[in-house]
Amino acid sequence: MxxxxxxxxxxxxxxxxxxxxVTENSKTEKETVSPIVYAxxxxxxxxxxxxxxYASDEFEGRNTGSKGQKLAVEYLxxxxxxxxxxxxxxxxxxxxDVPLEISKVPTGTIVLNGKEYxxxxxxxxxxxxETSLDKIVYANFxxxxxxxxxxxxxxxxxxxxxxxxxxPKNTDGTxxxxxxxxxxxxxxxxxxxxxxxxxxxxxGAKGILLIKNNNYSRLLSRFEYIANSSREILKLATNSxxxxxxxxxxxxxxxxxxxxxxxxxxxxxxxxxxxxNIKSGNKKINSENVVAFLxxxxxxxxxxxxxxxxxxxxxxxxxxxxxxxxxxGSGTVALLEIAEAFKKxxxxxxxxxxxxxxxxxxxxxxxxxxxxYYTDFEPxxxxxxxxxxxxxxxxxxxxxxxEGDRNYIYLIGSDKLSTELHELSEEVNxxxxxxxxxxxxxxxxxxxxxxxRSDHYNFAKNNIPIIFYFNGTHEDxxxxxxxxxxxxxxxxxxxxxxxxxxxxxxxxxxNKIVVDKPVIN
Ligand SMILES: [Zn+2]
Numbered sequence: 001m002x003x004x005x006x007x008x009x010x011x012x013x014x015x016x017x018x019x020x021x022v023t024e025n026s027k028t029e030k031e032t033v034s035p036i037v038y039a040x041x042x043x044x045x046x047x048x049x050x051x052x053x054y055a056s057d058e059f060e061g062r063n064t065g066s067k068g069q070k071l072a073v074e075y076l077x078x079x080x081x082x083x084x085x086x087x088x089x090x091x092x093x094x095x096x097d098v099p100l101e102i103s104k105v106p107t108g109t110i111v112l113n114g115k116e117y118x119x120x121x122x123x124x125x126x127x128x129x130e131t132s133l134d135k136i137v138y139a140n141f142x143x144x145x146x147x148x149x150x151x152x153x154x155x156x157x158x159x160x161x162x163x164x165x166x167x168p169k170n171t172d173g174t175x176x177x178x179x180x181x182x183x184x185x186x187x188x189x190x191x192x193x194x195x196x197x198x199x200x201x202x203x204g205a206k207g208i209l210l211i212k213n214n215n216y217s218r219l220l221s222r223f224e225y226i227a228n229s230s231r232e233i234l235k236l237a238t239n240s241x242x243x244x245x246x247x248x249x250x251x252x253x254x255x256x257x258x259x260x261x262x263x264x265x266x267x268x269x270x271x272x273x274x275x276x277n278i279k280s281g282n283k284k285i286n287s288e289n290v291v292a293f294l295x296x297x298x299x300x301x302x303x304x305x306x307x308x309x310x311x312x313x314x315x316x317x318x319x320x321x322x323x324x325x326x327x328x329g330s331g332t333v334a335l336l337e338i339a340e341a342f343k344k345x346x347x348x349x350x351x352x353x354x355x356x357x358x359x360x361x362x363x364x365x366x367x368x369x370x371x372x373y374y375t376d377f378e379p380x381x382x383x384x385x386x387x388x389x390x391x392x393x394x395x396x397x398x399x400x401x402x403e404g405d406r407n408y409i410y411l412i413g414s415d416k417l418s419t420e421l422h423e424l425s426e427e428v429n430x431x432x433x434x435x436x437x438x439x440x441x442x443x444x445x446x447x448x449x450x451x452x453r454s455d456h457y458n459f460a461k462n463n464i465p466i467i468f469y470f471n472g473t474h475e476d477x478x479x480x481x482x483x484x485x486x487x488x489x490x491x492x493x494x495x496x497x498x499x500x501x502x503x504x505x506x507x508x509x510x511n512k513i514v515v516d517k518p519v520i521n
Contacts, residue, residue: 033350035504036432038341039497044489046340047496050079050333051396051484055325062324063314064234064363065100065285072310072332073290076360079336080292085343088291088357088380095288096380098362098373099237104281105227110247111275112256119278122253124223127245128280129160129207136160136209136274139267141167142196143186148177154267157204162257162270163196164211165189189215194242201241207276208246211254219248234366237284238377247278287311289370290360291380294342296507298353303381304507305357305389305464306499307371307455308335309364313478320480325487327477330396331469332360334496341500352507357381361455364393371455375462383459387513388421388506389466391456395495396487399472406488408436409495410470412451415442418465420514421506425467428505433498441470463518469499 053059054075060068077094080087087094106128110117117123140150142163167186168176177184185191189212200208212219226233237243249257260270290310296302308331312324323329339358345351357380363369375383398406415422429437441450451457456466471491476482506513 033345035345035501038345038350038504039432039500041341041344042334042337042493042496042500044493046337047333047492048484048487048489050336051325051329051487054332055323055329055482055484057321057323059323061314061322062310062312064311064366064369065287066314068314069287069311069362073288073360073362076290076310076332076336080290080339080358083340083343085292085294085339085358088293094290094292096291096374096378098287098289098370100234100285100287100363100366100369101237101282102285103233103235104283105223106278106280106282108276108278110249110253111277112253113273115256117249117253120220120223120227123247123249124220125245125247125278126223126226127207127243127247127278128282129245129247129276129278131160131276133160133272133274133276135269136162136272137205137267138162138261138264138270139200140164140265141186142200142208142210143167143177143192144199145177145184145186150267151199151203154269156200158206160207160209160276161200161205162209162211162261163200164254164258197244197246198241201244205244208244209257210246210248211257212248212250216248216250220250234285234363234369236369236373236377237282238373240377247276287362287370289362289374292339292358294339294346294351294356294358296353296355297346297351300355301385302354302512303357303386304352304354304503305359305381305386305459306335306338306392306503307359307361307389308332308392309362309370309455310360311362311365311370313365316480322478322480323483325482325484326394326396326471326474327482328364328393329484330394330487330492331392334392334395334492334499335360337496338500338503342503352504354387354507355381356503356507364455368455368458371458375458383462383464386459386464388418389456389459389464390469390499390503390506391454391459391466392469392496392499393454394473395469395471396489396492397471397474397476398488398491400474402438402472404438405436407434407491407494408438408471409498410438410441410450410472412439412442412468412470413456413460414467416451416460416466417463417515417517417519418513419516421465421467424505424509424513425502428501429498432501433494435494435498441472461519463515465513465515467502469495471495
């Protein structure tokens with residue numbers, strides 16, 4: 001280790017003299033204070049005590065929106081109140097409401113010029129729309145990009161827009177947008193759908209009718225799978241372009257619309273006799289993130305977010321409870337202990353320079369919903385002032401397929417956006433924790449794609465450096481056997497202390513962590 005370290009330090013000094021190593025940094029500002037005394041308040045006993053409650057049968061596997069999940073957030077709120085750590089929101093509420101809905105396929109029909117068309121057969125949609133229209137706007141391909149727009153001559157405010165899926169071609173057969181014989185991204189359904197929705201949404205449209213000639217059957221089978229599956233599909237109930245009602249009509253119904261449009265090759269308003277009678281099957285679900293906060297004493301408007309998810313998968317169809325002790329009970333209790341350690345430091349006048357946000361998110365098992373709501377819709381603190389996110393998801397067990405020292409942790413994403421964060425993490429570990437840091441799953445091409453599968457991803461995609469702490473899966477992953485008695489509390493303690501030390505260094509370092517490999521330019 002020494003050899004590499006020397007090389008690294010020199011290189012480091014060469015490229016960025018302002019960034020000092022762990023020891024130099026803390027020596028100058030916090031001479032007398034070592035984080036070790038606070039790290040040692042994080043103990044196996046306390047972690048176990050919390051976990052035997054939080055992952056007990058009483059919490060019924062903490063399914064998002066369920067009674068058990070409500071018990072979980074009350075538990076967290078009571079803990080922060082007893083630690084006297086303030087809520088993050090100005091209104092004094094620890095709970096950040098996360099609007100969710102169970103998306104079920106709607107029911108209903110479309111009546112065009114007196115003829116009825118059925119959902120599933122002639123069109124598919126996941127949105128509801130109940131309205132009668134005598135005018136809609138035909139917007140050709142619904143594209144707006146550099147040098148080309150199907151919206152330049154029309155106003156679609158509060159209108160339903162009819163779009164033909166595809167892209168414009170020149171008389172010589174080349175594509176207008178690419179200028180070549182090769183189609184642009186607008187010719188690819190998956191690549192361009194959200195852009196088409198966003199353009200129409202930003203222009204004030206109230207819905208889209210999309211004529212989809214090819215691949216309709218593939219989308220239909222997905223629609224039927226959801227319609228027939230008992231699996232609950234939860235999504236954020238936020239008003240964003242992704243929620244713009246979109247109805248995809250098949251070739252038959254599409255041809256009826258095309259008859260009305262005629263030979264038009266540009267956008268225009270068209271007269272129709274159209275009833276959309278599509279009723280939503282969606283059911284609203286209330287859930288919440290729990291967010292606590294410790295204000296920094298020198299750089300209070302810079303934030304370090306430490307996160308874990310409070311939910312799990314609930315009760316299986318056979319009635320067995322999935323306790324989720326490791327997933328993510330371990331991350332949840334780790335976060336409570338880290339908060340307690342920082343609070344103790346602050347009470348003794350050794351609080352962090354930067355502010356620390358203790359973020360317990362809901363809906364992770366349903367698609368990273370709570371963290372997505374925080375980053376994409378309601379960040380309590382500005383993302384551009386968020387220095388780093390340390391995300392903990394499953395740190396209480398051992399990966400049975402892993403060889404090597406049991407005192408390990410998988411690190412994912414530490415070097416993705418910031419070389420400095422990666423080196424800081426390494427230095428902190430060698431100084432304070434001496435765990436085996438394993439980067440097996442950090443590989444870009446790792447088929448497990450763990451980098452995209454937990455809440456840090458919503459921060460990373462917003463250019464915030466992240467570290468994901470993870471012990472790998474095991475035989476009880478997402479099963480009733482994931483219980484508190486199977487947790488390795490000594491490892492849970494060591495891994496939690498590593499996260500604490502890393503947060504301490506990020507929060508107290510003179511400079512804000514540098515993002516030298518941004519994802520968004
Ligand atoms: Zn998890």
